[in-house]
Amino acid sequence: MTKLTHLHLAARLGRTAVCAILLTAVALPTAMAGRQAPARTWTADNGNGTFTNPLFYDEFSDPDLIRVGDWFYLTGTTMHAMPGLPVLRSKDLVNWEFLSYASPKLDFGPAFRLEDGKGIYGQGIWAPSLRFHNGTFYIFTNINHRATQVYSATDPRGPWKHHEMRRGLHDLSVLFDDDGKAYAVWGHQTLQVAQLNDDLTDIVPGTEKTLFDKDQGMGEGAHFYKINGKYFILSANYAGGFRMPAARADHVYGPYEVNQAISKDEGFGMVRGHRLKESKPSFVIDPPNPASKDGTSLHQGGIVVTPAGEWWGFSMMDYNSVGRLLGLSPVTWSDGWPYFGLPGNLGRTPRTWVKPKTAAAQPIRAPYECNDDFSGAALKPIWQWNHVPVESKWSLTQRPGFLRLHALPATSFWDARNSLTQRAIGPVSSPTVALDVAGLKDGDSAGLGLLNLPYATLGVEKTAEGLSVALFDQASGQTTRVPLDARRVWLRADCDFLREQARFSYSVDGKHFVAIGGEWTMVFQLTTFQGVRYALFNYNREGVEGGYADFDSVDIAEPMPRGLMRAIPFGKAIRLASYKADTGLSVSGGKLAASAPTTFKVKDMGLGRVALASGALYLAVDQEGAVSLRAGKPGAAHSFQWIETPTGELVLMSIANNRFLRIDPRTGAVVVDSSGPLPDGSDGVRFVWSRAGTIAAR
Incomplete structure (x- = not known):
């Protein structure tokens, strides 16, 4: 089944199902899958004169x-x-x-x-x-x-x-x-x-x-x-x-x-x-x-x-x-008041909008580089320590090209010193850590943590019996262990912040990953006043200073690094199905209706905006939000800002009144009066679009 068919069928499913379909469509790395080339990191700049929050x-x-x-x-x-x-x-x-x-x-x-x-x-x-x-x-x-x-x-x-x-x-x-x-x-x-x-x-x-x-x-x-x-x-x-x-x-x-x-x-x-x-x-x-x-x-x-x-x-x-x-x-x-938002929709912010004017175009960039092979003379700015570090117990020079963390005594990951962290990145990301564990001593535990409350850690434990890969879930208090017969291991957490679920896996060759444990729920909480943080740790559970762990690299894969999960289908014919109803945008007898979706041609109006054509007629909106089909050259009255919700559904904001197109779920009327999508999707603002064939742009 194609990605487009998946999305078309998802119109009648709930949020979780749509998220899962979208993630499948972009080939989120799974525990059993081989590694794809890492995507660039999230950038708000869409490259077309617009930006998307956050x-x-x-x-x-x-x-x-x-x-x-x-x-x-x-x-x-x-x-x-x-x-x-x-x-x-x-x-x-x-x-x-x-x-x-x-x-x-x-x-x-x-x-x-x-x-x-x-x-x-x-x-x-x-x-x-x-x-x-x-x-x-x-x-x-x-x-x-x-x-x-x-x-x-x-x-x-x-x-x-x-x-x-x-x-x-x-x-x-x-x-x-x-x-x-x-x-x-x-x-x-x-x-x-x-x-x-x-x-x-x-x-x-x-x-x-x-x-x-x-x-x-x-x-x-x-x-x-x-x-x-x-x-x-x-x-x-x-x-x-x-x-x-x-x-x-x-x-x-x-x-x-x-x-x-x-x-x-x-x-x-x-x-x-x-x-x-x-x-x-x-x-x-x-x-x-x-x-x-x-x-x-x-x-x-x-x-x-x-x-x-x-x-x-x-x-x-x-x-x-x-x-x-x-x-x-x-x-x-x-x-005399500075309202966030646009005329006609004060107090509400469009998720995608035109970038601020500048004297010269600015390069697309992100402030941090998340990946690190620890070959530099200093840690990259993305890294922050969890509390004050013990400077003598970590090094980038004792083994060049590696971050070495010496194990200090701690009762748990929560109170382990010298844990090195960076902020998790959404909407979906997968940190993979390459680790040499030859220097561990009995009682040491080293690896990758999701620092939060509750937290989860995927690490390597050393005991008198040998090494094991250990996944600890603080919420349940349970540990899953697998014997390890290798000195080098790769640890991975696939983190989906739309579904708030993480999956864990490990590898002994960096190519073939084996799942460990089940899905783990990530939460927001006000104990740390922070979201999930990726962490590198090494501590000793027996109350003594232990050995050392050598971290070779950290790679953060991001399959969705841009403001749109799917490119705007300029010059294509599409159908717009309602997100939570058995209807969609339809044209019958030259008039709009809420029925089985019919096709619209997508015309590029610049700045990430579209006009929707049915034959020679274009969807048009007046300042009061009335919608009709009109002939003639499309302009501002026919233009909609193409915006995705954070979970990937399409919302269309009219440039005529800065309100959103919707199908009223009570009356079936097609109107442009919404200030923005409701979280539960009950307002008829969200659409799921599917391709209906390729046609030439006008």
């Missing part, structure tokens, strides 16, 4: 973004991972490059080093505020049980200086005003403002004031701006669903007028996935909830203006077990 398909939470001259700079939360506070730059807000980490490590005692049974999971660096003033870049950030930390540099590549303030300011945002004074807004539900002293070590006595109480709905995660003489505070709030409120005033101390939602309910149709309900005494996982309209919504971000005068918004969304991802939104000013 900007990165690996975690980038609590973002803050500024523009200095022609460059944009970005940083975000890194929690307990070290080094922390990555600094990226871009000229088009879509393609980013890595510059530096502002914080090499945090070491404020045993918990930061995973000593004495302590740790800082879900703590560390969070909610940074990035600013530029008088030739200096500043990052203000929170650390649990510490005062606010300040990092500064005249060059964003570093070196970065560091000092600690005299008090902690929760989720602060800093504004350097036109008169040179600096102010901070901070707090959770009740937001405060105060002037900072000149050396940025404390607030000026007598300047602190409460701006909002908990009933005004401003939440937390403030971003503080002065725009055309007015003061704006953007924040995040959970009040009947994640949303972004905003406040404005003529004076820094107010009074402020509040807009409850400049962005609301925008999750691009993603279903709220598995969530950890509790962790003691056992792991209870809540299943996905398609009825939730807000579990993945964009929230906590800010705005920025380009050199061309365009305004753009940035924010994060909880994208289930892969973590919190970064979204980019066009901003429309209306009644």
